[in-house]
Amino acid sequence: MKKIIFLAILSMLMLQGCKTTPGSSAAAPAADAKKEAKPLEMDPKKLFSSSGKGMGNCTACHAIPADEKLVAGDIGPPMIGMKSRFPDIEKLKAAIADQKVFAPDTIMPPFGRNKLLTPEQIDVIAQYIYQY
């Protein structure tokens, strides 16, 4: 039994060695602790358009054609017809949280899964873009 426990610990340590691609880590706990020290940004427009920690930086890839100040990227689809594209807003939130579930090769970061945004922030962004 002791040997099995030892092997289990050994395997966990070897986990690091299995990562063949650099930087392929989930969110670091230390970084999360630092982030939590700052008040969370909850302004929808700032969350959508600003870059940096705790921000969505959605503008980088998604344009809002109705607001000419928010047309800066076309990597992702523009924010139009959101209600018809996502009749269920929960699916929109799920896409922001982890689009890889729906499109395995997507470039979109998993904002929820990797804790780049909180569920509350994702909710605010989803409600904001739902108007377009």
Added chain:
Amino acid sequence: MKNIKLVLLLAFCLPAMAIAEGVNTAGYSEKTPEATLKAIHTLFSKEFSPDIKGDNWVKGSMNFNKGSEEYNKLMTARMNDDFDQPVGYPEAMAAGKKLWETPFANGKKMADCFAKGGKGAANDYPRVNAATGKVEVFEHALNKCRTDNGEKALDYGDMKTMGALSIVARRLSDGERIKIEVKTDAEKAAFNRGKEIFYGRVGKFEQACAHCHIQKAGKIARTEDLSPIIGQAAHFPVFRIHKATDGVHVITLHKRYQGCQNSTAVDKKLQIKPGSDQSSDLEYFHTYISNGLPLSAGVFRK
């Protein structure tokens, strides 16, 4: 007991490997370097042809943006005008020339380390050392020249020394066409290591080089055009705009890899560094994809 160990190892390793999986875009699933190159060219010729042909690939994102092309022409003209050079350009060229031309303590010069005084030397790299299996890039050769002659190696991440020297030395190979052949097992292994990095997701954003420079090449991210992989490796180091001085500064290909990793929120501790084995593997794959294109070091890129 061996079976238990194997099961435990697989159970723990598989999820980790899943995080590091590649992005299935053009070239990803092809097994050989030739097929990889063909798949990427086929995608781009469908996407951008007939707008981009031949050597124009070296112009990168300028192919998609006339304004960017005009800006590049203006800055290039300024760099070549002694009376209007942007801050940073004459300083970098002087520093590079000093490092290239000043004799070492033993009386020898950098040019003595290379055939034809360095002319065309940059095009012998990146290459795979048959004995070690490691990729050697031109900057490794520049440092080897220094250390073989009793001088200290330069920091691969220091653009004021290694970056400046690289531009001056690489300009001696301008116009030479990239001709990387991947034939031996060691070369194939190096190509595959570089390819794995290019298509591999990294960091908290889980983005790959292949996302921006194959899958989304030609699209716009935060008002910047994303350049296609073809032609990128042919024109480094570059002079890029330096916001703090409103002038320019040198960026080598490996330094650019760091910039991309910063932009995609890869933890600094996990980034691949200038001069490292991983950056060199990536450069080997990256340069192969620009086979046939002319080298042009020290050009301006926004």
